[in-house]
Amino acid sequence: MAFFEAVKLALSQIRVQKLKSFFTLLGVMIGVMFLIAVVSIVEGMGKYMQDDIMGKIIPINTFNLRQRPAVTIGNVTRAEWLSWNRRPRIKDEDIAPVVAALPPGSRAAVVSEEQLSVESKYVAKPKQVDASNVSYQYFAIKNLGVTEGRVFTQQEDALGSPVVVIGQDVATYFFPGVDPIGRELKVGHIPYTVIGIAEAQGSVFGQSLDKFIVAPLNSPLKALTNRHGVIDQIMVQSPDAQTMIIAEDAVRSVMRSRRKLMPEVKDNFVLETSDQDLAFWDKIKGYLVVAGIALPMIGVIVGAIVIMNIMLVSVSERTAEIGVRKALGARRRDILAQFLVESATLSTVGAIVGVLIGVGLSALIAYLSPLPTHVAAWSVIVAVILGAGVGIVAGVYPASRASRLDPITALRAE
Amino acid sequence: MTNELEEAPLSTTAERRAVTSVSGVTPGQEWAIVARGLKREYDMGGEIVRALRGVDLAVRRNEYVAIMGPSGSGKSTLMNLIGCLDTPDAGEYWLNGQLVSGMSDDALAHVRNKEIGFVFQTFNLLPRSTALQNVELPLVYAGVSGDERRQRATEALESVELGSRLDHRPNELSGGQRQRVAIARALVNRPAILLADEPTGNLDSRTSEDIMRVFSGLSDHGQTVIMVTHEPDIAAHARRVIVLRDGLVETDERRENFHERLSAFGSSVVG
Ligand SMILES: Nc1ncnc2c1ncn2[C@@H]1O[C@H](COP(=O)(O)OP(=O)(O)O)[C@@H](O)[C@H]1O
Ligand SMILES: [Mg+2]
Numbered sequence: 001m002a003f004f005e006a007v008k009l010a011l012s013q014i015r016v017q018k019l020k021s022f023f024t025l026l027g028v029m030i031g032v033m034f035l036i037a038v039v040s041i042v043e044g045m046g047k048y049m050q051d052d053i054m055g056k057i058i059p060i061n062t063f064n065l066r067q068r069p070a071v072t073i074g075n076v077t078r079a080e081w082l083s084w085n086r087r088p089r090i091k092d093e094d095i096a097p098v099v100a101a102l103p104p105g106s107r108a109a110v111v112s113e114e115q116l117s118v119e120s121k122y123v124a125k126p127k128q129v130d131a132s133n134v135s136y137q138y139f140a141i142k143n144l145g146v147t148e149g150r151v152f153t154q155q156e157d158a159l160g161s162p163v164v165v166i167g168q169d170v171a172t173y174f175f176p177g178v179d180p181i182g183r184e185l186k187v188g189h190i191p192y193t194v195i196g197i198a199e200a201q202g203s204v205f206g207q208s209l210d211k212f213i214v215a216p217l218n219s220p221l222k223a224l225t226n227r228h229g230v231i232d233q234i235m236v237q238s239p240d241a242q243t244m245i246i247a248e249d250a251v252r253s254v255m256r257s258r259r260k261l262m263p264e265v266k267d268n269f270v271l272e273t274s275d276q277d278l279a280f281w282d283k284i285k286g287y288l289v290v291a292g293i294a295l296p297m298i299g300v301i302v303g304a305i306v307i308m309n310i311m312l313v314s315v316s317e318r319t320a321e322i323g324v325r326k327a328l329g330a331r332r333r334d335i336l337a338q339f340l341v342e343s344a345t346l347s348t349v350g351a352i353v354g355v356l357i358g359v360g361l362s363a364l365i366a367y368l369s370p371l372p373t374h375v376a377a378w379s380v381i382v383a384v385i386l387g388a389g390v391g392i393v394a395g396v397y398p399a400s401r402a403s404r405l406d407p408i409t410a411l412r413a414e
Numbered sequence: 415m416t417n418e419l420e421e422a423p424l425s426t427t428a429e430r431r432a433v434t435s436v437s438g439v440t441p442g443q444e445w446a447i448v449a450r451g452l453k454r455e456y457d458m459g460g461e462i463v464r465a466l467r468g469v470d471l472a473v474r475r476n477e478y479v480a481i482m483g484p485s486g487s488g489k490s491t492l493m494n495l496i497g498c499l500d501t502p503d504a505g506e507y508w509l510n511g512q513l514v515s516g517m518s519d520d521a522l523a524h525v526r527n528k529e530i531g532f533v534f535q536t537f538n539l540l541p542r543s544t545a546l547q548n549v550e551l552p553l554v555y556a557g558v559s560g561d562e563r564r565q566r567a568t569e570a571l572e573s574v575e576l577g578s579r580l581d582h583r584p585n586e587l588s589g590g591q592r593q594r595v596a597i598a599r600a601l602v603n604r605p606a607i608l609l610a611d612e613p614t615g616n617l618d619s620r621t622s623e624d625i626m627r628v629f630s631g632l633s634d635h636g637q638t639v640i641m642v643t644h645e646p647d648i649a650a651h652a653r654r655v656i657v658l659r660d661g662l663v664e665t666d667e668r669r670e671n672f673h674e675r676l677s678a679f680g681s682s683v684v685g
Contacts (some may be wrong), residue, residue, distance in 0.1 A: 324538045327499055329527020329555040331520050408499040
């Protein structure tokens, strides 16, 4: 019998017994719904991590040469921590050789940073903000624009002019009701002139990213962030991923030769990329996906058992029908196919309903929480294949029982 | 003239033997059915019920046979064997010259689909399917494609005057109409033999006559028909009556003359 006929037959069976079908399919529906929803949450968190968090801290095709990683997610052993502390700092003298080693198209920015107390005459209380002195390429590399004023120039950078670009939170806190541009802001008691207000950066895990000020690298602030010719990092950005790898190799070999490291000795600096930090997230994500698949599996297994039961009942209820079909020329494989397709269609319908509910649930989560949930195409495909598979597995035994019925015995069952 | 017909003598003893004895019969195309020594026993919890105890039977193409006999004499058991719904415990059975006993499951399904049209006392229609869908079933299993199937099923229903009931479900049809749907279904695949086990058993006498008219018409057009009945006036439509008793053929009577005279007067006399 044609596959299409069997599907039609199965769908009419569902239509006739809507409520029974619904309860039959509850397990598969719930399983699939969770699969879709959990995967969409995981994917959403991943996207959130990638775009909103890591993207803001370390831009794409960019690495930071540092003494130690700036972002450490997960556990760092005490020994590791101590060994980081014993490492030499990155120095002013490192800048020129590193920049000279970069492949064409790459650009670099030097960054030194510190939490510093800031005050203005419009507000009584000073406040701690993330202060950094950076080279002028910083704005281009971080793709950091201003909503008002301007960023500082190469000249101001070279001269060490006391000008500052401030974050949105700094602007609103220190300059209530006044235009900050051209006004004075004291950074660690050093007077600076505000020349620009940076675009809002949003927040990560409830922490605002707009509590910062950025001043030219050689401006007076330098004495407060790092002394003795020390810097915190050199950001290197390449036009593409391949060039970035070349740049990383170049910087690594320059630093190793400057520090006279023997080949067997490990790097005593890091080239930190967003990928490294995302690798940790990928590990967490792996566990979440496993959980997101394991939990629905329970629902699906329960669903399979229910479907098998219902199919057995269906076979015994429809023994006479099977007899009639056999009397009219149905072969074993026709009856087998009929019940297998019926079982598979039934549970695929359940899976599709589960997908729809799961997508709805994911949209609801996206609406009610900051998580940008994202329904993964693969999870939908897996869900539907799973649905059909469950139906086939659960249907095999009932269907083979039906197919083996003797025509006259089946006909006599009324 | 009608009197003459009714008083037509039954076959002689010699004729009877000729029909009953199948030892001289060679299974071949002219024989719709040749069966030798068919036995069927049922094990009823240790007690063996011998439903058929060695039945010989030969039916030519185009014959119209009625099988009679008291309840429990084995009529249905024999019909189920002839219809390949059941397999004999002993004996041989040829259908259209094909040895059926010992065939594989799939081959039997094929025979049921192509060679046999079965009409049951209880109609055995699929309750949730329409008349058309019911009649399409044998064509589905014959692998006939959708459009042709619908067309042939519609024609079959029209031939039993149910062209206006295609989309009715069995519970929306009268008993007589249901049985005509079942007949359309039995005939839609143009089977070699039409089998009917008490086709009028659940019908009133007027409806029964309608059904018998359909059978006679089919027989007149050359359809081989074998039907079980315990009503003599229903059996009277057939041209040969086999009586079973205790799982054996008791009498086998052909109404040759009856049939010849019948033909001379035209089938309308019976119809
Ligand atoms: N499935 C069965 N199981 C046990 N005994 C059966 C079965 N079918 C028929 N019989 C027995 O076989 C004998 C013949 O039955 P059947 O062929 O149905 O007779 P009929 O149709 O002539 O009334 C009866 O004694 C009946 O009880
Ligand atoms: Mg009977």
